[in-house]
Amino acid sequence: xxxxxxxxxxxxxxxxxxxxxxxxxxxxxxxxxxxxxxxxxxxxxxxxxxxxxxxxxxxxxxxxxxxxxxxxxxxxxxxxxxxxxxxxxxxxxxxxxxxxxxxxxxxxxxxxxxxxxxxxxxxxxxxxxxxxxxxxxxxxxxxxxxxxxxxxxxxxxxxxxxxxxxxxxxxxxxxxxxxxxxxxxxxxxxxxxxxxxxxxxxxxxxxxxxxxxxxxxxxxxxxxxxxxxxxxxxxxxxxxxxxxxxxxxxxxxxxxxxxxxxxxxxxxxxxxxxxxxxxxxxxxxxxxxxxxxxxxxxxxxxxxxxxx
Amino acid sequence: xxxxxxxxxxxxxxxxxxxxxxxxxxxxxxxxxxxxxxxxxxxxxxxxxxxxxxxxxxxxxxxxxxxxxxxxxxxxxxxxxxxxxxxxxxxxxxxxxxxxxxxxxxxxxxxxxxxxxxxxxxxxxxxxxxxxxxxxxxxxxxxxxxxxxxxxxxxxxxxxxxxxxxxxxxxxxxxxxxxxxxxxxxxxxxxxxxxxxxxxxxxxxxxxxxxxxxxxxxxxxxxxxxxxxxxxxxxxxxxxxxxxxxxxxxxxxxxxxxxxxxxxxxxxxxxxxxxxxxxxxxxxxxxxxxxxxxxxxxxxxxxxxxxxxxxxxxxxxxxxxxxxxxxxxxxxxxxxxxxxxxxxxxxxxxxxxxxxxxxxxxxxxxxxxxxxxxxxxxxxxxxxxxxxxxxxxxxxxxxxxxxxxxxxxxxxxxxxxxxxxxxx
Numbered sequence: 198x199x200x201x202x203x204x205x206x207x208x209x210x211x212x213x214x215x216x217x218x219x220x221x222x223x224x225x226x227x228x229x230x231x232x233x234x235x236x237x238x239x240x241x242x243x244x245x246x247x248x249x250x251x252x253x254x255x256x257x258x259x260x261x262x263x264x265x266x267x268x269x270x271x272x273x274x275x276x277x278x279x280x281x282x283x284x285x286x287x288x289x290x291x292x293x294x295x296x297x298x299x300x301x302x303x304x305x306x307x308x309x310x311x312x313x314x315x316x317x318x319x320x321x322x323x324x325x326x327x328x329x330x331x332x333x334x335x336x337x338x339x340x341x342x343x344x345x346x347x348x349x350x351x352x353x354x355x356x357x358x359x360x361x362x363x364x365x366x367x368x369x370x371x372x373x374x375x376x377x378x379x380x381x382x383x384x385x386x387x388x389x390x391x392x393x394x395x396x397x398x399x400x401x402x403x404x405x406x407x408x409x410x411x412x413x414x415x416x417x418x419x420x421x422x423x424x425x426x427x428x429x430x431x432x433x434x435x436x437x438x439x440x441x442x443x444x445x446x447x448x449x450x451x452x453x454x455x456x457x458x459x460x461x462x463x464x465x466x467x468x469x470x471x472x473x474x475x476x477x478x479x480x481x482x483x484x485x486x487x488x489x490x491x492x493x494x495x496x497x498x499x500x501x502x503x504x505x
Numbered sequence: 506x507x508x509x510x511x512x513x514x515x516x517x518x519x520x521x522x523x524x525x526x527x528x529x530x531x532x533x534x535x536x537x538x539x540x541x542x543x544x545x546x547x548x549x550x551x552x553x554x555x556x557x558x559x560x561x562x563x564x565x566x567x568x569x570x571x572x573x574x575x576x577x578x579x580x581x582x583x584x585x586x587x588x589x590x591x592x593x594x595x596x597x598x599x600x601x602x603x604x605x606x607x608x609x610x611x612x613x614x615x616x617x618x619x620x621x622x623x624x625x626x627x628x629x630x631x632x633x634x635x636x637x638x639x640x641x642x643x644x645x646x647x648x649x650x651x652x653x654x655x656x657x658x659x660x661x662x663x664x665x666x667x668x669x670x671x672x673x674x675x676x677x678x679x680x681x682x683x684x685x686x687x688x689x690x691x692x693x694x695x696x697x698x699x700x701x702x703x704x705x706x707x708x709x710x711x712x713x714x715x716x717x718x719x720x721x722x723x724x725x726x727x728x729x730x731x732x733x734x735x736x737x738x739x740x741x742x743x744x745x746x747x748x749x750x751x752x753x754x755x756x757x758x759x760x761x762x763x764x765x766x767x768x769x770x771x772x773x774x775x776x777x778x779x780x781x782x783x784x785x786x787x788x789x790x791x792x793x794x795x796x797x798x799x800x801x802x803x804x805x806x807x808x809x810x811x812x813x814x815x816x817x818x819x820x821x822x823x824x825x826x827x828x829x830x831x832x833x834x835x836x837x838x839x840x841x842x843x844x845x846x847x848x849x850x851x852x853x854x855x856x857x858x859x860x861x862x863x864x865x866x867x868x869x870x871x872x873x874x875x876x877x878x879x880x881x882x883x884x885x886x887x888x889x890x891x892x893x894x895x896x897x898x899x900x901x902x903x904x905x906x907x908x909x910x911x912x913x914x915x916x917x918x919x920x921x922x923x924x925x926x927x928x929x
Contacts, residue, residue: 236926238581264911270897335741336760352686358741360904445747447740448904452747460748463574466596466889467923 230474236467243471250475271476273449274457277364281453282432285368289428290421293376297383298413311384315377325374326441333357333366360450363443367451371438375431379424386420387413419494426491433483454480530818531561534807535576535586537569540774542590542641542805545838546826553825560818580810587813588822590641592805594626595886601627602809603635607820616827619845626884627808638808639823640844641835645868645875646700646769646801648672648792649776651685653784654764658682665790669701669728672792676764677737683764688737690754691729691767693746693900695892699882700801701725704794709878709891716882716891716924718917721796726899726913733903739763744904749893759783769803770868774840777861786860788867791874799876800868802883804844842868887927894919 226240231250233243258265263272300311317325332338333356340353357363390413398408414421436455439445445452445460452460454476462473534550536543543566550562565586567575572591579585580600591597605613616636617624627637655662658679663671676688691697703709705728706721732738739762742754758766759780780786791800807826809819825831829847836843836853840861843849849869855862882888894916902912 234926238578264907269915355741355745358745360906443747444745444750444752446900446904447744447747448901448906449747450904450906456748463578464748464750465893465923466593466887467927468577469926 227474227477230470231478232471234471236469238470246471250471251478253472254475254479268472270449270452270460271454271457274452274454277449277451278433278435278453281364281368281435281451282429285371285432286425286428288368289372289376289379290425292372293379293383293424294417294421296376296380297387298409300380300384301387314380317374318377320374322374322438323441325370326438329366329370329373330357330442357443358447360447363447363451367439367443370442371432371435374438375428379428382424383417383420386417390416422494423491426487426494430484430487430491433480433487530559530815531563532588532813532815532818532822533563533565533586534822535565535567535572535589537567537572537590537805539642539771539805540839542835542839542841545835546641546807549826549831549835550822552831553822556825557818557821560822562822580812583812585810585812587815587819588807588809590805590807591638592803593889594638594804594806594808595628595884596889597808598627598629598637598886600810600812601635601637602811602813602816602819603637604809604820604823605634605636607817608636608824612824612827616824619827619847621846623804623806623844627806629886638806639827640804640806641826642771642804642806642839642841643802643844644770644804645842645871646697646767646803647868647871648789649758649766649768649772649864650787650789651679651758651761651764651784652787654679654683654685654761656785662789666793666798667789669704669792669794672765672789673732673737679764680737685761685764687739687757687763689732689765689767690739690742690757690763692754692769693743693750693752693896695749695889695895696801696803697767697769698725698729698895698899699879699892700791700799700876701729701794703799703876703878704792704797706794706796707878709882710885716885716887716920718913718920723913725794726902726916727909729899730902730909730912740903743896743900746900749897749900751896758786765789769801770842770865773857773861773864773868776864777840777858781858781860786864788864790867791871797876798874799879800871800874801879802872802875840865842872887924890923890927891920894923 229240230243232245232247233240234246234249235243237243254268254271256267257272260266260272261276263269263276266272296314300307300314304310320328330337335353335355337356339356343354354362356366394412394416395408398412403411434455435453436459439451439453440456440459443451445456458473458476458480461469461476534546536546538544543564547562547564550564554560554562572589573593576585576589576591577593577597580597585600604616608616613636620640623640623643624636625631628635650662652662655675660675660678660682663675667675673688679685680688691701699707699709702722702725705725706719707725708719708721709716711717711719729738733740733743739754739757742752742757746752753768753772754763754766755768755772755775757763761784776786791798807823809816809823813819826835827845829845829851832843832845833848833851833853835841836848837855840855840857842865843853855865857865882891885891898907898912898916898919901907902909907915
């Protein structure tokens with residue numbers, strides 16, 4: 198059956214319109230806003246200021262010391278995001294891998310456990326944050342449990358009011374909420390590894406550790422790379438969960454780049470849309486780099502598959 | 506039989522619908538509530554509808570965050586309701602509808618007489634004489650005291666001229682004697698911080714009328730940070746959240762975790778319904794400093810917006826709300842302090858407990874003590890450009906992220922930058 202040349206376009210048009218209006222147009226507008234100043238909302242009312250906003254964000258005595266920067270809050274957010282990405286992504290991949298390895302074995306109630314680990318992924322980030330806020334607040338479940346274990350006289354811990362512990366819980370909650378998704382990807386990768394490779398290894402009396410390092414991990418590498426890059430992209434974009442859980446505090450200990458952009462553009466009385474847009478532009482650059490890495494990793498994975 | 510669009514019956518039906526649309530004039534009122542303000546306004550609106558055939562008032566209840574963060578963007582984009590209940594009274598001035606041309610001469614006179622002290626808060630400049638909004642709630646900040654704890658500790662309550670330091674020292678004694686975790690808490694808000702600053706000599710504005718972080722403001726910031734460092738105030742309120750976000754400390758007080766709680770008159774209803782059953786509370790007179798014994802005025806107001814397609818009806822509705830009988834009902838049923846002089850003079854028949862009644866009296870007694878700097882700050886168009894950076898920077902210092910001096914330097918530059926950007 199021959200289809201008319203315009204038929205594919207007919208089916209693509211609704212999606213293109215939606216993407217055009219809600220994704221590409223805002224990108225173009227954001228790009229324009231990044232080079233304008235003032236507090237006016239409409240582009241036509243905003244004066245062109247060239248690279249002023251970007252220069253303001255990048256004006257720093259020492260990038261490693263945010264207090265020496267003109268926009269100290271931006272750089273605090275940048276370093277918080279970087280620290281978060283490193284810890285959250287590496288721990289997330291590690292826990293996802295271990296969980297996937299366990300769930301790939303013939304354990305009792307395997308289907309149930311797979312469901313348990315995947316369940317938090319189905320929850321909205323706001324719900325996740327509210328649940329954990331309830332657990333971690335001064336009169337929350339965690340302090341209640343600690344008190345019931347015989348520490349009733351102890352001062353309740355302020356889990357979200359100390360910078361170190363707040364950061365720890367932000368990472369922990371995020372891993373709890375998203376680990377199931379990455380576990381699923383790794384589980385699919387594990388199930389694609391031919392069983393006869395393990396049988397051959399067993400015949401050669403290879404230890405389980407040797408099987409893991411010489412068979413499982415090398416063959417799982419394409420999936421691991423995808424998981425790593427996807428988790429990194431998501432970590433850099435983190436906002437909703439943390440915003441509800443800690444509000445970016447204490448101080449700015451859990452303020453990430455997206456929250457800085459939101460605060461600058463929408464929370465202050467004087468809304469510096471241009472500065473917020475410039476921040477978005479820098480964030481987009483970081484995401485483009487991560488996406489390119491993902492594309493290369495995927496291509497390398499495909500090439501590896503073809504070579505098998 | 507199915508009639509096709511375009512047939513005479515369809516045309517007649519459409520014409521009838523459009524006539525009905527023209528006859529019914531609908532006003533959409535965006536309302537946030539501290540207690541029951543939207544419900545009471547809705548009740549009064551029903552009487553307005555009954556008195557004005559064809560008028561329909563729809564109250565859209567929204568969270569406070571929507572009024573503070575979403576409404577300004579809606580208005581800038583030419584969208585939004587006909588009337589809104591706002592707290593950024595001067596900052597949104599350019600979107601307000603001047604009610605004057607839609608009011609009778611007698612009404613204009615009544616508004617200018619009854620609301621003389623609050624009408625300037627809505628105006629763009631002293632030269633502006635427009636009538637833009639109705640204060641639905643005049644608020645005064647103040648300190649709630651857990652009297653039961655004072656009695657248990659056998660510590661006398663400081664007198665009417667007591668300073669912030671004396672209150673802190675007394676509350677600390679009570680906290681230690683009763684094993685209460687903290688002496689005092691204050692809502693995380695630059696608005697709540699302002700009376701402390703003015704009490705310690707802050708002028709708030711320089712000779713050119715620009716906001717300034719002067720020596721008085723600096724003293725207050727340092728004192729406030731030191732109180733947190735000394736463990737007298739709960740770190741989690743100001744230091745526990747990020748950015749310039751608002752956080753109240755009501756729960757700390759209601760759960761007996763602080764002896765004194767600095768908030769405002771809008772909490773009276775909540776205190777009465779949630780705290781009265783647990784302990785005896787009272788409101789202290791405005792704490793003093795070397796420069797003043799002052800509170801901070803504030804409140805929320807209904808404003809008509811320029812974009813409305815029913816300006817006359819919007820003005821008529823606000824005028825209806827402003828009439829003494831209706832305004833008195835609004836105040837009485839919401840336990841708020843009236844901004845209308847005639848209603849204040851006549852008295853409001855509050856139906857509250859004895860504790861809440863005494864508290865309201867105490868807040869009303871603080872009104873004449875309010876320093877000019879606090880009135881000026883409340884009426885300043887860009888007051889949130891002072892309030893929000895204060896919460897942000899002082900919060901960072903309380904969290905231990907920066908020193909008091911560094912916080913003050915950043916605070917001054919943040920305020921200057923925001924005011925400069927807004928004035929462009």
